[in-house]
Amino acid sequence: VYLFRHYNKNQNPLPPGPWSLPWIGNIRYLISRPDWITYTVWYRKYESDIVHLNVAGNSLIILNTLEAATELLERRPGIYSIDRPKLRMLNDLWKWSFISMPYGAEWKAQRNLFINMFNANNPDQHEPRELKSTRLFLLRLHRSSENLDQLILKMAGSIILSVVYGFDVSAVQDSVHIDHAEQVAEGFVQTFLPGSFLVDYIPWLRYVPSWVPGASFQRRAQVWKEHTQKLLNGLCEAMKNYTVSGMSLESCFVSRCLRKLGSDPNEEQLIKHTAGSMYIAGTDTTVTTLRTFFLVMMKYPEYQIKAQRELDHVVGSDRLPNFGDRDSLPYVQAIVYEIIRWQPVAPTGLPRLSSKEDVYNGYRISEGSIVIANIWAMMHDEKNFVDPYTFCPDRYIRADGHFNDDVLKSTVGFGFGRRICPGRHMALSAIWIAIASILSVFDISKAVDGNGKIIEPSMEYITTSLQK
Numbered sequence: 001v002y003l004f005r006h007y008n009k010n011q012n013p014l015p016p017g018p019w020s021l022p023w024i025g026n027i028r029y030l031i032s033r034p035d036w037i038t039y040t041v042w043y044r045k046y047e048s049d050i051v052h053l054n055v056a057g058n059s060l061i062i063l064n065t066l067e068a069a070t071e072l073l074e075r076r077p078g079i080y081s082i083d084r085p086k087l088r089m090l091n092d093l094w095k096w097s098f099i100s101m102p103y104g105a106e107w108k109a110q111r112n113l114f115i116n117m118f119n120a121n122n123p124d125q126h127e128p129r130e131l132k133s134t135r136l137f138l139l140r141l142h143r144s145s146e147n148l149d150q151l152i153l154k155m156a157g158s159i160i161l162s163v164v165y166g167f168d169v170s171a172v173q174d175s176v177h178i179d180h181a182e183q184v185a186e187g188f189v190q191t192f193l194p195g196s197f198l199v200d201y202i203p204w205l206r207y208v209p210s211w212v213p214g215a216s217f218q219r220r221a222q223v224w225k226e227h228t229q230k231l232l233n234g235l236c237e238a239m240k241n242y243t244v245s246g247m248s249l250e251s252c253f254v255s256r257c258l259r260k261l262g263s264d265p266n267e268e269q270l271i272k273h274t275a276g277s278m279y280i281a282g283t284d285t286t287v288t289t290l291r292t293f294f295l296v297m298m299k300y301p302e303y304q305i306k307a308q309r310e311l312d313h314v315v316g317s318d319r320l321p322n323f324g325d326r327d328s329l330p331y332v333q334a335i336v337y338e339i340i341r342w343q344p345v346a347p348t349g350l351p352r353l354s355s356k357e358d359v360y361n362g363y364r365i366s367e368g369s370i371v372i373a374n375i376w377a378m379m380h381d382e383k384n385f386v387d388p389y390t391f392c393p394d395r396y397i398r399a400d401g402h403f404n405d406d407v408l409k410s411t412v413g414f415g416f417g418r419r420i421c422p423g424r425h426m427a428l429s430a431i432w433i434a435i436a437s438i439l440s441v442f443d444i445s446k447a448v449d450g451n452g453k454i455i456e457p458s459m460e461y462i463t464t465s466l467q468k
């Protein structure tokens, strides 16, 4: 059967890819990350916009160009938008969430609930809370910039907790929910990265006791599971009672859903899981983007100065920016897009599963292949962007100073087709207001040591750009 499936002359060939070892295939490449950079090297080496890897018998298809991703993930939704791969760690932890669910009634119900409440037409569901949380962040940063990472996490976490569960942004910033969220976000990032866990591809590894060296995934999964349960149950209990000591609950996603759908236990479960999905997908992504913002402003002060000139001209010094200024601040918008392009927080998107055999450019994509969109390669492709490795917001600005709509929007960073990120409007507005507000009151510069010597920030990202 093996020989027939792989060498049948009547079949189209598999896409090109690196030479693979018997049994384990190309598993070594998944262990030695960062994978998106290796995938991009193969894209050039094999001169093919799709590349194939055999990972212990699983077929992995990497889409390296915008054309391939658009053709397969957007124009052939019946094959590629239906399912996520059934990877052990992923399903163990997140099977309740529509992020990892196959297309079906439950996925549709959760996604529709989300999209009905948050879409491009109802920014008032999230913008006021984003504004409030950002202002609080400015105040805290003004008091001390010592714990910048923690301040960013608290800002992003409190936006979601307030929008989804109605907690007051200032009260919730120091709550235990934010701590759980940090752990949950780590688990989310790790389990969705292809190759983080060998148990995803070699299922019998889960029978190896957790004390055996190398089997730490079991312990890590247990910790993430506990934090996820605490987060989901804790938040929903708080919501159901409508009061939490010291916190006042405002109208929010969960309260509006409960009013609309009633308190049938099935509906409650649906609301709880949709709300939890927003929380796990929405915090770390925003945090990482804002961390990159601070890094590039330190490294490339010339762009900071340009944005501040624009802010001075449009907003002036008597007030802080608000969402009404968005269209008048093209340079701030250009900085947001350039950060998302230059260092995408989800460089390999979220994996899909092909539901039947297909052919692209003469190459065969077998049923059950794990399909990965290499967003990083698309953002660093000379076909899409001039001088793509250089951070340069100017690429989005025309000679007359207006925003240049002809340049590919980096919103490709939010994925494709039916499973495109439903939180993208919320993410973009939260990031925009934070960046506009920070630049209007602070100058960001490199730290200086005790001897007055400038400390050069490291530009290295650890394993994945989703991490700190």
Ligand code: HEM
Pocket (backbone or CB within 6 Å): 098, 099, 100, 111, 277, 278, 279, 281, 282, 283, 285, 286, 289, 345, 346, 349, 350, 351, 413, 414, 415, 416, 417, 418, 419, 420, 421, 422, 423, 424, 426, 427
């Ligand atoms: C910079 C910020 C963000 C980036 C770059 C980002 C990126 C992505 C990407 C690449 C996907 C996979 C799409 C695909 O399969 O084609 C995704 C899915 C998802 N994102 Fe985001 N995201 C961000 C923020 C958010 C926020 C703030 C929320 C919620 C409030 C959110 C909720 C989700 C959910 C629920 C899914 C799964 C959708 C599904 O499978 O149907 N994301 N995101």
